[in-house]
Amino acid sequence: MDFKEIRDRAELYSQETAELLSRMVQTKSYSGKEAAMVQLLKQEMEKRGFDEVRIDGLGSIIGRIGNGKRMIAFDAHIDTVYPGDEADWNYPPHSGVIADDRVWGRGSSDQLGGMAAMLTAAKIIQELDLNKEFTILFTGTVMEEDCDGIAWEHLILEEGIRPELVVSTEPTSLNIYRGHRGRMEIEVEVKGVSCHGSAPERGVNAIYKMAGIVQELEKLPPELKDDKFLGKGTITTTIFNSNSASQCSVPDRARITLDRRLTVGEDKESSVAEVQSCCLRAGITDADIKVPLYEEKAYTGKIYPVEKYFPTWVLPEESPWLRQAETAYTKLFNKKPLIDKWTFSTNCVFIMGKHPEIKCMGLGPGDEKEAHAVNESTRISDLWQAAAFYAGLVAEINQGKEQ
Numbered sequence: 559m560d561f562k563e564i565r566d567r568a569e570l571y572s573q574e575t576a577e578l579l580s581r582m583v584q585t586k587s588y589s590g591k592e593a594a595m596v597q598l599l600k601q602e603m604e605k606r607g608f609d610e611v612r613i614d615g616l617g618s619i620i621g622r623i624g625n626g627k628r629m630i631a632f633d634a635h636i637d638t639v640y641p642g643d644e645a646d647w648n649y650p651p652h653s654g655v656i657a658d659d660r661v662w663g664r665g666s667s668d669q670l671g672g673m674a675a676m677l678t679a680a681k682i683i684q685e686l687d688l689n690k691e692f693t694i695l696f697t698g699t700v701m702e703e704d705c706d707g708i709a710w711e712h713l714i715l716e717e718g719i720r721p722e723l724v725v726s727t728e729p730t731s732l733n734i735y736r737g738h739r740g741r742m743e744i745e746v747e748v749k750g751v752s753c754h755g756s757a758p759e760r761g762v763n764a765i766y767k768m769a770g771i772v773q774e775l776e777k778l779p780p781e782l783k784d785d786k787f788l789g790k791g792t793i794t795t796t797i798f799n800s801n802s803a804s805q806c807s808v809p810d811r812a813r814i815t816l817d818r819r820l821t822v823g824e825d826k827e828s829s830v831a832e833v834q835s836c837c838l839r840a841g842i843t844d845a846d847i848k849v850p851l852y853e854e855k856a857y858t859g860k861i862y863p864v865e866k867y868f869p870t871w872v873l874p875e876e877s878p879w880l881r882q883a884e885t886a887y888t889k890l891f892n893k894k895p896l897i898d899k900w901t902f903s904t905n906c907v908f909i910m911g912k913h914p915e916i917k918c919m920g921l922g923p924g925d926e927k928e929a930h931a932v933n934e935s936t937r938i939s940d941l942w943q944a945a946a947f948y949a950g951l952v953a954e955i956n957q958g959k960e961q
Contacts, residue, residue, distance in 0.1 A: 559686075559688065559953045559957065561890050561950055561953070563686065564682060564686065564890065564949050564953060565890050565946045567682050567685065567686065567949075568682060568942045568945040568949065569946070571681070571682075571945070572939070572941065572942035573938075575674050575675060575678045575941045575942055576674075576938045577656070578602065578674045578678075579670055579936070580654035580655075580656055580661055580663075581654065582595065582636075582654070582670045582673065582674060583652060583654035583662075583664065583665055584652055584653065584663075586652055587636055587637055587638055587665065587670075588637060588640060589639075589700070589701050589704040590704065590857055591637075591857055592700045592701075592857055593617070595636045596613060596618075596636070596698065596700075599621075599673070600613070600619060602677055603621040603677070603680075603696070606677060606681050607684060608623055608680065609622050609623055609625065614712065614713060614716070614717050615712070615716065615858060615860050616700060616701070616709055616712045616716075616856045616858060616860055616862055617700045617701075618697055618698060618699040618709045618713065619697070619698040620695055620697050620698075620713075620717075621696040621697075622694070623683060623689060623694045624689045624694050626690070626691045626692040627691075627693075628692050628693070628722060629692060629693040629694075629695065629719075629721040630693075630694055630723045630724070630725070630955070631694070631695040631697055631724045631725070632676045632695070632697070632725045632727060633697045633699060633710070633726050633727065633905055633909075634669050634670070634672040634699070634726075634727045634728075634922075635669055635699045635700070635702030635709070635728075636670065636698040636699065636700065637701055637702055637703050638664050638665035638668070638670070639703050640664075641664045641932075646932045646933075648662070648933050649663065650663075651664040651934075652664060654666075656938075659937060659938050659939065660935040660936060660938060661935060661936050661938065661941075662933070662935045663935070665934070666936040667923070667925060667928035667929060667935065668728070668729060668924070668928065668929035668930065668934070669727065669728050669729060669922065669924075669929075671727075671922070671924050671936040671941055672728060672729070672922040672924075672944065673698055673727065674941060675727060675923055675941050676696050676727055676945075676948060678945035679944075679945040679947075679949040679952075680694075680696055682945065683952050686949070686953075688952050688953040689952050689956055690956050691955075691956050692955070692956065694952065695719065695721065697709075699713075700856060700857070702905055704852065704854060705852040705854070706741075706868050706903045707906070707909065707911070707912075708852060708908065710724075710908045710909045711864055711908040712862055714908075714916070716862075720913070720915075723879050723916070723917050723919070724905075724906070724910075724918050725920060725921065725948065726906055726918060726920035726922065727920065727944065727948075728904045728920055728926075729922045729925055729926050729928065730898070730920055730926070731925050731926070731940075732895075732922075732923065732943055732944065732947075733895060733896040733897070733898050733921065734880070734887065734895045734896070734897050734898070734920070734921050735898055735919065735920040736872065736873040736875070736880055736919050736920075737788060737870075737871055737899050737900075738870075738900035738901070738902070738903060739788050739789065739791070739819045739820055739821050739903070740820035740825075740869040740870035740871070740903070740907055740911055741818060741819050741868045742818050742820065742829060742849060742866060743849065743866040744815070744833055744848070745813060745814070745816075745848050745850050746768070746813065746814050746845055746847050747811060747812070747813045747845070747846045748764050748767045748812050748813075748842060748845050749764060750762040750763055750764030750765075750766075750767060750809060750811065750812070751810060752802070752803055752807055752808055752809065752810035753807070754806060754808075755807055755808060756806065758808050762810075763808050764801075764809045764810055764812035765809055765812050767812065767840075767842055768812035768813075768814060770840035771814070771837050771845065772795055772798070772814065773840070774836035774837070774840045775795060775816070776795075777836075778793055778832060781832070782821075782824070782832075783822070783823045784821065785822040787822075787872065787899065788822055788872065791818070791819055791821040792818070792819040793816055793817070793819075793829075793832075794816065795816055796816065797814060798813075799812070800812040800813070816833065820869070820870045821870060822872065826849060826867045830847055849865055849866055849867050850865075851864065852864050852865075852866055868903055868908065869907055869911035869912055870911060871906055871907065871909075871911040871918060873910070873917055873918060873919050875897075877917065878958075879919060882955050883919060883951055883954075884897070885954055886950040886954035887921075887947060887950070889950065890946050891943070900920070900926060901926060902926060904920065906918040906920070921947055922944060923940030923943070923944040924936040
């Protein structure tokens with residue numbers, strides 16, 4: 559296969575890809591409110607002649623090309639965070655302005671750009687007849703910003719979709735990423751005894767009990783594990799609140815939420831045990847520690863409860879998939895790719911993190927630092943190069959087939 563032809567075709571479609579991304583940015587698609595985006599993508603997939611286009615029970619859209627015995631998938635989450643104060647933006651956050659060789663607006667980098675590039679890649683794959691051996695899925699998944707991976711847990715467990723490889727198109731600055739830390743949320747609650755604020759000695763102030771725990775948690779990071787590739791685990795208190803009958807009452811409940819980032823060798827059980835140890839060091843023996851459930855309603859009306867534990871994952875350096883990705887990249891761009899990792903979390907936590915037989919890696923247009931930022935944007939050159947890579951990877955693995 560002439561990889562120059564793939565690259566040239568992707569570059570030829572660069573403006574078309576940018577215009578598609580612009581329309582996507584103009585289509586508000588917050589977590590749990592992705593219905594309009596799904597309909598836009600359905601129309602675009604049908605226009606491009608996908609072999610099948612369907613929507614699952616949670617609301618993700620699944621486009622299929624090919625009908626091979628083996629399956630791979632390209633994934634983009636299609637929900638975005640809110641824009642915040644629109645006065646802070648140079649362009650209105652949902653205007654989708656194309657200027658200065660970029661597409662501007664909320665979601666342009668995180669991560670609608672990946673979806674736009676995927677659809678261009680699908681067009682190239684079909685036009686150049688690059689796929690012979692595989693069923694290829696292009697998934698636009700929902701609710702990732704609220705709960706990383708929930709859509710893929712639904713696809714795997716409820717829809718029975720189990721690809722050999724999932725390529726995440728989250729922003730990587732066009733580098734190839736092979737892992738990231740996991741994460742989890744931990745909630746801690748302590749009880750006190752309420753009384754009138756004029757005589758606090760009659761009660762037990764739950765805030766003071768919790769304050770001791772927070773101080774111990776602050777001392778915990780040096781004890782957390784480190785990994786030469788993924789880096790160190792972290793923990794931080796993100797929410798602290800309490801119950802009080804009035805401004806003049808000693809609170810009888812206090813709660814905190816912890817953000818725990820997990821490196822290699824750390825998991826749910828070890829992390830909860832660490833928090834329990836901090837409580838005991840603070841002299842608190844009755845703390846209630848739990849990992850909460852995500853139970854929000856999808857735009858389809860479905861509630862799909864999942865625990866807020868998102869495991870660490872790493873694709874080994876010697877993976878045949880990674881080698882073929884490097885080969886495709888080099889053939890396309892005449893240079894070797896940088897192999898790295900994400901700082902943030904992606905859908906891969908529930909794909910390879912919970913189902914290690916399904917391998918993950920990623921390459922996406924845009925920069926990770928643009929995620930959730932004011933004046934978010936993505937380079938048009940990133941869009942077409944990402945599309946070229948996705949199509950080139952399909953061409954390469956169809957030539958290889960020996961995973």
